[in-house]
Amino acid sequence: MDVVAEKWEEIIEHLREEHELSSVSFKTWIKPLKIYKITNSTVYLLVNSAASVEYIERKYLLPLKVCIADIVNEEYDVVFLSEDDEQLDRFKDLSAESVSKKKGRSVAEMANLNPRYTFDTFVVGGNNTFAHAASLAVAESPGKVYNPLFIYGGVGLGKTHLMHSIANYILEQDPKKKVLYVTSETFTNELIEALKSGKQSNNKSSISNFRDKYRNNDVLLIDDIQFIIGKESTQEEFFHTFNHLYDSSKQIIISSDKPPKNIETLEERLRTRFACGIVADISAPNYETRMAILLKKIEVDHLGQYNIPNDVLDYIATNVKSNIRELEGSLNKLIALYKLNNHGNIDIMLAMEALKDIVLPKDKREVTPELILDVVSEHYNISVADLKSKKRNSQIAIPRQVAMYLMRTLTDAPLEGIGIILGGKDHTTVKYGVDKITSNIEEDEILSNTISIIKKKINPL
Numbered sequence: 001m002d003v004v005a006e007k008w009e010e011i012i013e014h015l016r017e018e019h020e021l022s023s024v025s026f027k028t029w030i031k032p033l034k035i036y037k038i039t040n041s042t043v044y045l046l047v048n049s050a051a052s053v054e055y056i057e058r059k060y061l062l063p064l065k066v067c068i069a070d071i072v073n074e075e076y077d078v079v080f081l082s083e084d085d086e087q088l089d090r091f092k093d094l095s096a097e098s099v100s101k102k103k104g105r106s107v108a109e110m111a112n113l114n115p116r117y118t119f120d121t122f123v124v125g126g127n128n129t130f131a132h133a134a135s136l137a138v139a140e141s142p143g144k145v146y147n148p149l150f151i152y153g154g155v156g157l158g159k160t161h162l163m164h165s166i167a168n169y170i171l172e173q174d175p176k177k178k179v180l181y182v183t184s185e186t187f188t189n190e191l192i193e194a195l196k197s198g199k200q201s202n203n204k205s206s207i208s209n210f211r212d213k214y215r216n217n218d219v220l221l222i223d224d225i226q227f228i229i230g231k232e233s234t235q236e237e238f239f240h241t242f243n244h245l246y247d248s249s250k251q252i253i254i255s256s257d258k259p260p261k262n263i264e265t266l267e268e269r270l271r272t273r274f275a276c277g278i279v280a281d282i283s284a285p286n287y288e289t290r291m292a293i294l295l296k297k298i299e300v301d302h303l304g305q306y307n308i309p310n311d312v313l314d315y316i317a318t319n320v321k322s323n324i325r326e327l328e329g330s331l332n333k334l335i336a337l338y339k340l341n342n343h344g345n346i347d348i349m350l351a352m353e354a355l356k357d358i359v360l361p362k363d364k365r366e367v368t369p370e371l372i373l374d375v376v377s378e379h380y381n382i383s384v385a386d387l388k389s390k391k392r393n394s395q396i397a398i399p400r401q402v403a404m405y406l407m408r409t410l411t412d413a414p415l416e417g418i419g420i421i422l423g424g425k426d427h428t429t430v431k432y433g434v435d436k437i438t439s440n441i442e443e444d445e446i447l448s449n450t451i452s453i454i455k456k457k458i459n460p461l
């Protein structure tokens with residue numbers, strides 16, 4: 001078997017990590033790709049009929065080429081072919097799917113965990129010493145010491161990394177433990193879905209399946225609890241889930257951007273329960289910790305080969321202060337620029353180029369249509385170019401209408417202006433989009449929940 005086919009799982013995992021793909025993008029675009037054939041210098045990939053070859057090409061062609069070269073140490077061209085193309089012969093044996101099935105899914109994958117987020121890869125500094133110590137104690141004795149563990153801190157400071165570290169550690173000690181990690185958005189949307197299908201089919205099995213899923217665990221981790229907003233039924237259900245687990249000494253781990261006392265939309269009874277275990281904060285790292293995190297990333301991602309000079313690391317650590325995701329993103333961007341430009345040196349000039357879009361004062365940002373476009377694009381994992389395009393498939397059209405709706409309701413932009421920002425749409429198209437979301441939001445609870453979350457991401461204060 002060709003080395004690319006043999007290492008296909010590793011290649012796409014590398015892609016997922018390098019580009020921080022969300023699990024939904026990974027499952028939708030990358031995982032379904034099948035190897036059609038491989039020649040000396042080209043990998044032909046089949047794109048399933050539900051996805052757009054054009055979109056995948058634009059978004060993933062270059063990253064995939066780089067990842068193949070990284071893993072197999074040889075450069076290949078990548079060609080995407082549509083599965084619908086009738087002239088194609090199917091070489092099922094070479095398919096990526098058949099390679100992956102042989103491997104099976106690990107317990108960590110089944111618990112929605114990122115295997116890279118472990119205590120070993122987590123740098124301890126003054127900003128997180130307490131949260132780290134509490135997390136390790138919980139990992140060593142789940143359900144016994146600090147229950148619940150509530151971790152809070154600003155965006156991109158390591159809450160998710162610490163939560164996954166606890167869960168990975170527990171599963172490493174005992175793979176039979178039932179561990180489930182979800183975001184509060186998933187919890188809420190699954191609850192809405194369960195209630196809806198329960199009502200439609202008039203039986204209780206969907207809600208009892210939902211309850212089984214969340215209550216039948218030794219460890220439940222809920223990320224970004226601040227997004228359980230306003231909804232009484234969600235908070236009610238979560239309250240019972242919490243009590244059920246707590247009363248049977250099962251471990252609960254929660255993260256949020258604020259301490260329980262400051263989450264205004266949280267019911268009092270949840271607030272007091274969240275605070276009854278241990279509450280640990282993570283703050284922004286100092287310069288030394290930022291440098292240590294960069295060095296750790298170089299070690300973990302095998303970036304030593306690039307011999308990044310110290311003054312370049314110092315430039316990044318000095319300039320990217322308040323978000324570790326952006327600190328890591330700067331390093332990734334630096335390497336990507338170096339590879340793509342065929343640049344001779346990694347130097348300060350290249351670092352300045354890498355940082356130019358990243359160092360933005362987010363805390364003082366004004367809500368503008370452009371900001372809305374960026375947040376909507378990030379939330380749905382769709383490029384800004386697609387939001388501005390003429391494409392009409394629902395994966396793009398709905399987020400585009402959500403963007404229209406948010407621009408209209410959160411800014412003073414007129415319909416014509418919104419149309420221009422969205423790639424030259426007519427004002428009647430914008431009006432149609434705004435009206436459609438305004439009316440759908442009334443009956444579609446998942447849409448309404450998603451819009452509330454995007455609004456919070458636009459304006460977290």
Ligand SMILES: Nc1ncnc2c1ncn2[C@@H]1O[C@H](COP(=O)(O)OP(=O)(O)OP(=O)(O)O)[C@@H](O)[C@H]1O
Nearest residue numbers: 121122123154155156157158159160161293324325
């Ligand atoms: N102390 C640390 N050591 C090593 N890497 C870290 C550390 N803190 C954060 N990171 C890395 O920074 C990135 C962002 O961290 P993470 O996703 O855990 O942040 P978060 O606080 O959950 O963010 P959000 O508020 O957006 O949910 C991850 O890639 C993570 O591995």
